[in-house]
Amino acid sequence: MFLTMEHLNKTYPGGKVAVEDFNLEIEKGEFICFIGTSGSGKTTTMRMINRMLSQTSGTIKLEGEDIGKLDPVKLRRKIGYVIQNIGLMPHMTIRDNITLVPKLLKWPQDKMNERAKEMIKLVELPEDYLDRYPSELSGGQQQRIGVVRALAANQDLVLMDEPFGALDPITREALQDLVKDLQERLGKTFVFVTHDMDEALKLSTRIVVMDGGKIMQVDTPDGILRHPANEFVENLIGKDRLIQARPSITTVGQVMLKNPISTTPGKSLTDALRLMHEKRVDSLLVTDEANILKGMIGIEDVDYNFNSATSVDDIMNRDIFYVQSNSLIRDTVERILKRGFKNIPVVDDQHRLVGIVTRATLVDIVYDALWGDEEEDEETNNIHHEADATAVSGKSQTGAEGGDQQ
């Protein structure tokens, strides 16, 4: 285990409990976000890792070594540190800022120069910026330097305390991408403090939700969204995100109508029209004998070509939009809505027709996401997600037969 925190407690003089029985194990290469409201103890916990604060009790082990037994100065030189207010030294050039820790470690000058160049390339800033001073850079550029300064001495662990809080949304997003990329590419371990749930969901491999000095939940972003441990976590995530998260776990197969009306290419237009009339639909999916999806015909096609064409094969639209039954609603629903298709055939991995998604189905998805929650029993919340999905397709089937497909 890369970093182990056991039974950490922190009580400030005066009796204020900042952190209570904090236990966490962090693997190498993880991106851990501590999230919580102000006063939740997230920053306090983070600052104990590089001994900026000392715990009242409990142990922290970095690569198996109790950090309480290490020289705090040496320890800090091994751990990258990025703070909200950037903290670049205004009286040092960007070069000197980047190589601040290497200099403390007494690296030779040419190695430091090389590292400075390497680092500024990493954050995609021109090399001649190395001779500038921090005040000559924009806030976003400064924090980019702040980020690589924490990596310049090959630190494996980087602590970040709301590093992007003061930046505008566009710059913040760019820096989040940068940091995420660095974590994935360089295999660094990050402990990142934030109060922004979007940021935590975007960056983390695991999120630690804290409140009142205690851990509320530790889970992956997906896990947090799908199974919030308690009301506090739910509120922190926010209703909006829970709604968005719901369709994200549902596959198209779970919500589609399972008995699409289909015909075969060899059928005559008369047969096709009769089938439409009988089933009260305005279009038919066309499949071959093996149920492989071939195309689609609409009532307009039949009407225009009734006298000139004879079989379905002559007039069917072969170039149609379809979706896989195992693809996630999250990825498809927006595409479907935007393109304005009425009916989308659903196929399995062998291109066999298995169902259809209609506009009515989409209505059900949106309806369920927005209001489905209110009908649910709190305790069976999680089990309901699956039950729900079936209910959705059930409802859709009845809804569509009298509705959209006609």
Add this chain to the structure above:
Amino acid sequence: MITFLQTYGTQLLLKTWQHLYISAIALALGIIVAVPLGVLLTRTKSISGFVMAIASMLQTIPAMALLALMIPFFGIGAVPAIIALFIYSLLPILRNTYLGLEDVNPALIDAAKGMGMTAWQSIIKVELPMAAPVIMAGIRLSATYVIAWAALASYIGAGGLGDFIFNGLNLYRTDLILGGSIPVIILALIVDWLLGKLEAAVTPRTTQA
């Protein structure tokens, strides 16, 4: 003017030298004591108020009285004068050092510590450079005070340009009074100008141009 210089020229040079010498030593001692003390006070905030109060109190003793007070302890001459002026130089330097350091952006100090600077490295590489303009302002103020008050040192036999002034007062000789005062003013201006240059040199650059 020319006759004054002809008569007192060599004496004037000697007295100016004495004046400068007394002031410079007093100021140097003041810097050596007050700057580290100021740094120390920022680390031990609990006693900073107390120490600052004592320094302020010393400042309120009338210059003449303080010089006179030195005589029982150190006799007469340059030594008691230097000690008295040193005491005067303390407060402005001490206060500005303390305030200058207190005013350094705490984020920088946090970053310096968090990246693994020792307390000493943080003071030398970050805090003192950032506080340099404020500390230098205190030193310049002290320098002006010390040079002006060094004129009084002649009263306890320390020499310096005060000799001219006191003689002039005793003998009702305006030329002697002016001959002592004007060099004091010029000296103070030159020293302040030089310290201004020094201030610019020790104030760290924060831009390329």
